[in-house]
Amino acid sequence: MMSLMSTFNIGSTGLVAQAMRLNVTSSNVANAESVAGPDGRTYRARHVLFRSTEVPNAQGVGVEVSNIVESDAPLRQEYKPGHPMANANGYVQMPNVNPVEEMVNMISASRSYQMNIEMMNTTRQLMLKTLDLGR
Incomplete structure (x- = not known):
């Protein structure tokens, strides 16, 4: 039962990481036509970088956001x-925001988020089935 509990800890790291990816993608889409930001510079697309991480009290490896970087792609000239x-x-x-790339990022992050939820739901069902064995 303890190893199944660690699945929730690992899965939650995926949820947090993919939620951050969705937030960054939202910022990119929202600023796709922004000529200047609060600092006066033209907005540059941002990307989330992930790395694997040890999860406390878990028998596995999770994921975390290691950095958010600005794209070095050239700005569009209109x-x-x-x-x-x-x-x-x-x-x-x-801005150097590519709407097609951002749509792909959004779909990918959304699917990854959903898969983490599904994995956690499956673990919950397995735990309930294990408890039913004692009845």
């Missing part, structure tokens, strides 16, 4: 000559 942020040639620097 021709908008009347825009107040346009350069001398009429181009505005736009």
Whole structure:
């Protein structure tokens, strides 16, 4: 029974990590057309990096967010000559957010989150079945 309990600890690390990935993806999508952020710089897409981690009181390895990094992809240049942020040639620097890539990240993070929930539900059902053996 103890090894099944550790499954919840391991699964919760996956839930936290994928929730962070969904939050970062949401920020990227929300800022896909932002010309400038609070610091005055053009928004750059962010990506979550994961690493495996030892889970206390568990017989297994979980996952954690090791870092959130800005994309080094070039910013998009859009021709908008009347825009107040346009350069001398009429181009505005736009975020390097790729909507297709963000959609894939969202679907992948959502599926991973759902799989962790399903794994925890299966563990719960197994534990209940084990308790029913004593009846």
